Amino acid sequence: METIHIFHTNDFHSHLEHWPRIQEFLQRKKKQSQVQGEDLFLFDIGDFIDRWHPYTEATMGRGNITLLNQCGYNAVTIGNNEGVNLPHDDLDHLYDEAKFDVINANLYQKNGHYPDWVKPYKVYRTTEGTRIGVIGLTARFDHLYGLLGWGITEPLEELKKWLEPLKKEADVIILLSHLGIKDDEYIAEHFPDIDLILGAHTHHFLEKGKLVGRTLIGAAGKFGYFVGHMTLQVNEKKEIVHKEAILYDFQDIPPLENEQEQIQDFLEKGKELLNEKVTVLKEPLIHDFFHETNFSKLLCKALRNWCQTDCAMVNAGLLLGSLSGLVTTYDLLKICPHPINPCVVELTGEELEKILEETNGEELPHKEIKGLGFRGTVLGIFVYDGIQFRNNQLFVNNHPLEKNRTYTFALPDMFTFGHFFKEVLPQKHKKYFLPEFLRDLLKWELEKQQ
Numbered sequence: 298m299e300t301i302h303i304f305h306t307n308d309f310h311s312h313l314e315h316w317p318r319i320q321e322f323l324q325r326k327k328k329q330s331q332v333q334g335e336d337l338f339l340f341d342i343g344d345f346i347d348r349w350h351p352y353t354e355a356t357m358g359r360g361n362i363t364l365l366n367q368c369g370y371n372a373v374t375i376g377n378n379e380g381v382n383l384p385h386d387d388l389d390h391l392y393d394e395a396k397f398d399v400i401n402a403n404l405y406q407k408n409g410h411y412p413d414w415v416k417p418y419k420v421y422r423t424t425e426g427t428r429i430g431v432i433g434l435t436a437r438f439d440h441l442y443g444l445l446g447w448g449i450t451e452p453l454e455e456l457k458k459w460l461e462p463l464k465k466e467a468d469v470i471i472l473l474s475h476l477g478i479k480d481d482e483y484i485a486e487h488f489p490d491i492d493l494i495l496g497a498h499t500h501h502f503l504e505k506g507k508l509v510g511r512t513l514i515g516a517a518g519k520f521g522y523f524v525g526h527m528t529l530q531v532n533e534k535k536e537i538v539h540k541e542a543i544l545y546d547f548q549d550i551p552p553l554e555n556e557q558e559q560i561q562d563f564l565e566k567g568k569e570l571l572n573e574k575v576t577v578l579k580e581p582l583i584h585d586f587f588h589e590t591n592f593s594k595l596l597c598k599a600l601r602n603w604c605q606t607d608c609a610m611v612n613a614g615l616l617l618g619s620l621s622g623l624v625t626t627y628d629l630l631k632i633c634p635h636p637i638n639p640c641v642v643e644l645t646g647e648e649l650e651k652i653l654e655e656t657n658g659e660e661l662p663h664k665e666i667k668g669l670g671f672r673g674t675v676l677g678i679f680v681y682d683g684i685q686f687r688n689n690q691l692f693v694n695n696h697p698l699e700k701n702r703t704y705t706f707a708l709p710d711m712f713t714f715g716h717f718f719k720e721v722l723p724q725k726h727k728k729y730f731l732p733e734f735l736r737d738l739l740k741w742e743l744e745k746q747q
Contacts, residue, residue, distance in 0.1 A: 349565025
């Protein structure tokens with residue numbers, strides 16, 4: 298009987314405050330497996346990078362790849378934070394120094410070929426000769442990948458295509474799935490040839506895995522709060538006779554003596570690399586979640602000017618602090634860490650009025666938000682450029698709102714993903730601006746003013 302260990306991480310999102318402890322833990326597990334004469338494979342299921350962290354931002358993710366190399370990962374798949382939050386060339390060179398495989402079956406170049414750093418699947422062999430077939434898939438954001446110069450295809454179609462040759466080449470099949478729990482459960486039910494699904498994207502965690510049919514699904518939450526571990530027992534016919542999943546809680550892993558020093562070193566390296574002067578402010582830019590300030594107005598003005606629209610809107614919660622004196626690239630990252638892009642929609646005056654009415658409600662500014670690229674806490678009040686409220690009447694560029702006229706409206710892309718303004722925005726065509734984040738617009742506006 299052969300014992301095979303599968304360790305997995307997912308959705309780390311550059312929470313490097315957890316990395317030193319997890320790296321030491323994984324390396325210790327590898328040594329234990331070697332002593333016991335058992336094989337161990339290590340996979341990451343995407344979103345390992347997140348550009349909120351200075352070290353990731355300064356190295357455009359390559360520093361994170363160094364960490365994966367040092368830990369000895371066998372393979373990774375990409376998540377949307379790698380796929381749509383990096384400019385094309387930065388993703389194309391993200392894995393130049395990788396000592397592991399990048400496995401993803403549904404990411405293509407525009408010419409229909411895989412990038413030279415991608416494999417749709419890979420077969421690994423244990424010391425006993427068991428063939429472990431690994432295939433990877435990532436969430437499909439067609440429009441965003443297309444704007445960045447990539448092609449992204451339907452994951453299940455790719456799975457059908459590549460599963461056939463993989464079944465002939467492998468004894469055990471593992472899917473690295475950055476698709477989310479619902480898709481994982483569907484795949485487990487409809488593709489019983491897959492033995493294990495290592496999940497991600499929706500930040501779910503499964504303490505002892507979830508068995509759907511004969512497929513065991515595992516997932517380790519987010520931010521390094523957990524590390525996943527699946528154990529397979531394989532007989533001499535290369536058949537799985539037993540499989541189980543557990544999670545290790547970060548809090549239960551012993552801390553390192555120099556842990557805080559390592560964590561601080563990541564921050565200091567990033568800050569040093571981002572110590573680039575943007576401007577020197579004559580007057581401070583003030584931050585306030587619940588009052589309009591010169592800073593929130595500046596951000597909204599930058600958004601409108603960049604997108605060249607009739608009007609624009611931002612929420613004050615996008616800014617996490619004030620600025621004064623010398624402003625560096627690091628300062629802009631610190632106060633605007635979100636991977637949020639500008640977006641433009643065309644609205645009738647009547648539709649614009651509906652959105653503005655909703656933004657002026659008392660509840661929305663206090664709403665706490667997680668996900669959608671937002672790295673703050675509460676939405677904050679809404680701030681406008683090109684829009685005026687006078688005597689209970691709406692004006693656009695100092696002209697009374699015309700309900701039948703079409704206006705171009707710039708806003709952060711987080712409001713267009715179906716969670717806000719559901720009466721108006723979901724059915725509208727959106728023009729996204731990539732790869733620029735809102736902090737890039739702030740930098741552009743500040744440099745322009747200087």
